[in-house]
Amino acid sequence: MAYHQVTQASLTPSRPAPQAPQRRGTDNAPGYTSNASLASSGYNSSFTFTPSSPSGSSYTFPYSGIGGSPNRGPDDAVNSQIVRSGAVSMKEDGFGNWLFQRKWLVLKEQMLSIHKSESSPQQSVIWLRDIANVERIDMKPYCLSLEAKDRKYFIALKSDEELYGWLDDVYSRSPLMGVSNPTNFVHKVHVGFDPLSGAFTGMPEQWSKLLTKSAITREDYAKDPQAVLDVLEFYTDHQKRELEDMSLGAPARFNAGTGFGGASKLNDNGRPGIKRQESSPPGLGGDSDNLPSAAARAAELVNGSHVASAISTVQGPRGLLPIPTLPQASRAAPPRPLISATRPAPPAPGGSGQSSKVDLTPNAADLRARTKAQGPPASAIPARNESLPPLPDQQTRQQQERQDQLWQQEQSQRQQEARTEQWQIQQQQQQQQEDRYQQSQQKNQDLPRPPIAPSKSSPATSAPASQPASGAAGSTTGPPPVLPLQPSKKVQIQAQEKPVKLAANGGVAAAAAALEKPKEKEKRISTMTEVQIMEKLRQVVSDDDPKLLYSKIKKVGQGASGHVYVAKTLSTGKKVAIKEMDLSHQPRKELIVNEILVMKESQHPNIVNFLESYLVKNNELWVVMEYMEGGALTDIIENNQLEEDQISSICLETCRGLGHLHSQSIIHRDIKSDNVLLDAQGRVKITDFGFCAKLTDQKSKRATMVGTPYWMAPEVVKQKEYGAKVDIWSLGIMAIEMIENEPPYLDEEPLKALYLIATNGTPTLKKPEALSRELKGFLAVCLCVDVGSRATANELLEHEFLKKACASSGLAPLLRFKTKQGS
Numbered sequence: 001m002a003y004h005q006v007t008q009a010s011l012t013p014s015r016p017a018p019q020a021p022q023r024r025g026t027d028n029a030p031g032y033t034s035n036a037s038l039a040s041s042g043y044n045s046s047f048t049f050t051p052s053s054p055s056g057s058s059y060t061f062p063y064s065g066i067g068g069s070p071n072r073g074p075d076d077a078v079n080s081q082i083v084r085s086g087a088v089s090m091k092e093d094g095f096g097n098w099l100f101q102r103k104w105l106v107l108k109e110q111m112l113s114i115h116k117s118e119s120s121p122q123q124s125v126i127w128l129r130d131i132a133n134v135e136r137i138d139m140k141p142y143c144l145s146l147e148a149k150d151r152k153y154f155i156a157l158k159s160d161e162e163l164y165g166w167l168d169d170v171y172s173r174s175p176l177m178g179v180s181n182p183t184n185f186v187h188k189v190h191v192g193f194d195p196l197s198g199a200f201t202g203m204p205e206q207w208s209k210l211l212t213k214s215a216i217t218r219e220d221y222a223k224d225p226q227a228v229l230d231v232l233e234f235y236t237d238h239q240k241r242e243l244e245d246m247s248l249g250a251p252a253r254f255n256a257g258t259g260f261g262g263a264s265k266l267n268d269n270g271r272p273g274i275k276r277q278e279s280s281p282p283g284l285g286g287d288s289d290n291l292p293s294a295a296a297r298a299a300e301l302v303n304g305s306h307v308a309s310a311i312s313t314v315q316g317p318r319g320l321l322p323i324p325t326l327p328q329a330s331r332a333a334p335p336r337p338l339i340s341a342t343r344p345a346p347p348a349p350g351g352s353g354q355s356s357k358v359d360l361t362p363n364a365a366d367l368r369a370r371t372k373a374q375g376p377p378a379s380a381i382p383a384r385n386e387s388l389p390p391l392p393d394q395q396t397r398q399q400q401e402r403q404d405q406l407w408q409q410e411q412s413q414r415q416q417e418a419r420t421e422q423w424q425i426q427q428q429q430q431q432q433q434e435d436r437y438q439q440s441q442q443k444n445q446d447l448p449r450p451p452i453a454p455s456k457s458s459p460a461t462s463a464p465a466s467q468p469a470s471g472a473a474g475s476t477t478g479p480p481p482v483l484p485l486q487p488s489k490k491v492q493i494q495a496q497e498k499p500v501k502l503a504a505n506g507g508v509a510a511a512a513a514a515l516e517k518p519k520e521k522e523k524r525i526s527t528m529t530e531v532q533i534m535e536k537l538r539q540v541v542s543d544d545d546p547k548l549l550y551s552k553i554k555k556v557g558q559g560a561s562g563h564v565y566v567a568k569t570l571s572t573g574k575k576v577a578i579k580e581m582d583l584s585h586q587p588r589k590e591l592i593v594n595e596i597l598v599m600k601e602s603q604h605p606n607i608v609n610f611l612e613s614y615l616v617k618n619n620e621l622w623v624v625m626e627y628m629e630g631g632a633l634t635d636i637i638e639n640n641q642l643e644e645d646q647i648s649s650i651c652l653e654t655c656r657g658l659g660h661l662h663s664q665s666i667i668h669r670d671i672k673s674d675n676v677l678l679d680a681q682g683r684v685k686i687t688d689f690g691f692c693a694k695l696t697d698q699k700s701k702r703a704t705m706v707g708t709p710y711w712m713a714p715e716v717v718k719q720k721e722y723g724a725k726v727d728i729w730s731l732g733i734m735a736i737e738m739i740e741n742e743p744p745y746l747d748e749e750p751l752k753a754l755y756l757i758a759t760n761g762t763p764t765l766k767k768p769e770a771l772s773r774e775l776k777g778f779l780a781v782c783l784c785v786d787v788g789s790r791a792t793a794n795e796l797l798e799h800e801f802l803k804k805a806c807a808s809s810g811l812a813p814l815l816r817f818k819t820k821q822g823s
């Protein structure tokens with residue numbers, strides 16, 4: 001059986017090619033038929049390969065447009081043959097070269113000649129042997145940059161097809177290019193699964209590597225091969241997006257740079273933060289198909305080892321999934337997720353005794369149509385694939401892989417060192433700023449000194465203990481730096497719960513068929529310019545000077561996009577929270593604008609309400625909100641064992657907030673304990689609208705992967721279209737956090753965790769016997785894989801479990817730990 005998968009810019013190897021690649025539509029490897037499909041949009045230099053037999057033995061992945069020039073004759077002969085020619089707009093990099101000029105470009109086997117027009121003689125020549133790089137950039141919609149010796153050219157074309165035609169043709173004839181550079185390709189591959197050998201066929205190399213290193217077993221492959229492919233695609237996409245975000249924060253090569261910014265995403269308690277990105281929201285300009293050059297650079301990184309090194313040090317499991325840098329079996333101690341390392345593990349309410357994984361047993365009324373049988377408990381899944389003898393077709397690959405690994409480790413280490421250095425510089429700068437702020441605060445106001453943000457000045461201590469090892473062979477050498485993460489915000493406006501018809505979960509054929517349909521992926525890069533976004537922002541913010549209206553008291557939080565302070569409103573004395581963001585460090589300002597818009601529009605007792613926003617000195621954004629003294633639910637969970645009536649109350653209040661958002665057609669998409677705050681009276685409110693999506697009649701479902709993996713609904717992990725009920729699933733996971741202290745699968749190796757979310761269905765509880773029937777029933781209707789059967793927020797509000805809710809005053813005791821901590 002063959003599965004159609006598309007992966008972006010992820011299949012180009014970052015090492016010398018083991019074999020000459022094949023050109024489109026020619027020289028097909030035995031066993032493959034090339035459909036040579038050039039997709040019409042995006043980064044599509046695409047290929048469709050279909051294994052002609054289910055045999056897993058002929059693993060050859062033909063790289064599109066890479067290396068391997070066609071036969072060349074003597075120079076004169078080859079240079080008389082025109083490979084490609086056409087009108088382009090072109091300019092040379094450098095001072096004074098402002099304008100693109102119309103040129104006629106002629107590509108021959110060894111040279112590119114530039115003419116004023118089709119009929120004019122050549123003006124100059126670029127020898128292909130001198131070309132060090134050719135890549136797509138975002139200077140113009142269809143633009144290439146071409147680096148030759150000490151010159152750089154920019155070539156603007158009319159369409160993707162033209163662009164990739166030139167890119168491929170130049171690339172494949174430029175001997176300096178090797179095989180490691182091309183980016184922005186989409187390769188469509190048909191991956192097959194051979195039930196006899198139990199192996200995938202035609203799998204991209206990067207995926208093979210990830211899979212080999214993951215804890216997903218051969219039994220897992222056999223049980224649900226499509227789910228394995230889904231999570232691999234999800235995982236690599238996810239990592240790629242993260243890298244794009246990182247790159248967007250880096251100085252852009254051709255545009256006004258945004259600076260390498262963004263606060264390191266460590267929360268104040270030292271937890272790694274959590275962010276991911278999103279698509280360009282409506283109302284803020286259209287999307288573009290063009291990833292910026294920074295994204296292209298990021299895509300270059302998405303090649304096995306680079307990612308392994310870069311990402312594994314980014315965040316712990318409460319954030320994005322770390323790439324498994326090492327086979328788990330070879331780790332002395334598997335990278336323990338930070339949250340489970342930092343949280344004590346109190347017993348389940350009223351429960352004691354042995355932990356046992358038992359399926360939730362909802363009552364029949366609750367479980368209206370649970371359609372999918374449960375997968376086996378994680379513990380029942382056999383040992384990982386590395387312990388199995390290699391299949392014959394894998395043996396030669398494994399040899400090659402060992403060599404690759406050495407090369408990759410070297411690369412990873414180099415990259416790691418560069419990032420560590422960059423990170424340290426950034427941290428020092430931040431610390432200096434912080435110190436300056438504190439000094440001035442102390443001098444100018446007779447206010448308590450704000451606490452120094454813990455762990456910011458020391459990467460060694462700030463990096464979570466649970467972060468996976470990095471460096472050579474995954475050894476824990478040196479401080480794993482926390483990469484500067486970008487706020488990756490997202491908002492889209494409007495919606496209504498519309499149940500989404502999904503391919504039957506676990507039905508390989510149905511899922512494969514679904515994959516055959518081109519999925520509408522949300523596009524991410526806004527075409528709005530920096531100037532347009534700032535204009536939009538100015539329309540949204542108040543003109544007043546916030547420094548005359550508020551007086552900051554102390555810092556109470558640290559997010560990816562900035563610091564959060566508690567401040568006093570000078571006119572009323574009322575406390576507010578102010579989130580202060582340095583816009584020069586925000587690569588996706590449009591997403592922040594949208595967060596503000598959604599917050600403004602969504603006032604509700606269970607939403608952390610927006611009060612005002614201000615632009616200070618043109619690059620500092622202050623967002624003033626209600627102050628929630630109790631802080632995040634995560635901290636409350638860490639410091640208390642919640643009773644069922646308290647869990648009920650928190651779920652009830654969150655559900656009311658969700659009901660309000662959903663009634664406005666807004667999906668929150670990142671519900672978890674970190675994004676639920678309590679005030680001193682025990683009132684519960686949802687915050688962080690960075691990833692909200694507003695559904696419209698035209699777009700009643702979303703497909704973008706958004707959220708934090710462990711809280712994500714299966715349909716998100718499986719990259720299906722989804723609606724507001726993803727928030728209900730996440731609410732169920734948050735309820736499990738309140739019961740068990742952490743979300744399911746937090747201890748699992750990341751890819752395996754995704755696989756389990758995709759295939760296990762409703763997660764199992766550690767001590768179901770300790771929970772009431774009502775609570776289990778509640779979980780069952782939240783954590784229903786079948787979206788149609790999953791409850792809506794309004795249905796949940798009627799659930800018997802929520803009738804057990806204590807009053808908000810009953811939650812106030814949960815905040816006592818804060819007094820003890822002196823906060």
Ligand SMILES: Nc1ncnc2c1ncn2[C@@H]1O[C@H](COP(=O)(O)OP(=O)(O)OP(=O)(O)O)[C@@H](O)[C@H]1O
Nearest residue numbers: 556557558559560561562564577625626627628688
């Ligand atoms: N309104 C508020 N009242 C009190 N504390 C708050 C408030 N908003 C945020 N905080 C505190 O500040 C921390 C960081 O909040 P922030 O919203 O910046 O975090 P984030 O969502 O993780 O990051 P970002 O939104 O920048 O991606 C929170 O964990 C919380 O402890």
